């Protein structure tokens with residue numbers, strides 16, 4: 001996996017980072033470092049500043065696995081155009097039916113997971129997350145959780161960093177959410193940054209030449225072609241995109257004689 005900030009890839013990044021680009025970002029592990037207690041996840045001051053600057057230069061959206069309101073609180077006041085929650089499923093059409101289904105899973109699992117120390121069930125209305133970061137024996141916890149999930153209908157199970165995400169098979173995923181936002185905001189290209197299994201739905205879109213997929217942390221199994229080496233580098237990546245945009249929106253830099261898209 002090549003670093004998008006290194007050598008040759010910089011030119012590719014600069015080709016994407018021009019007027020008409022949408023920057024879409026995951027939150028946990030991407031904009032904010034992963035922390036032991038998820039409620040305490042927050043961006044560094046430098047990341048906030050870089051994100052606010054970028055949001056003045058192009059549309060920026062955040063697509064998180066958190067409930068939408070939760071993610072929105074964490075990026076409030078920075079000029080982000082939209083916050084999508086629940087791995088792409090919030091907001092979504094047929095929300096009531098989706099909620100009813102997730103509630104059934106939630107009620108079932110609450111009983112089944114009750115005795116497992118260090119395992120918590122988070123009900124985010126339109127998806128569930130089972131966390132086991134706090135378990136003494138994460139492997140044993142994984143096995144027990146998988147056993148508890150048996151028989152749930154219509155579930156798409158997405159792994160992650162000490163979590164299992166349960167989303168409805170019929171609900172929009174992050175890939176669909178990115179495409180929807182790209183069309184809504186009339187952008188021709190997308191730079192997407194994420195760090196986990198649920199971001200693979202967006203990385204899979206990168207076979208189209210309109211999506212630049214960047215993973216936080218190199219991985220052999222990811223469909224993303226590019227990465228930043230660690231979460232700390234997100235500030236540099238946001239700044240690099242902003243710099244490229246600032247250069248290309250100067251009158252002299254208007255590409256191919258076309259006027260930059262107005263915002």
Ligand SMILES: [Mg+2]
Pocket residue numbers: 026027028029030194195196
């Ligand atoms: Mg993440």
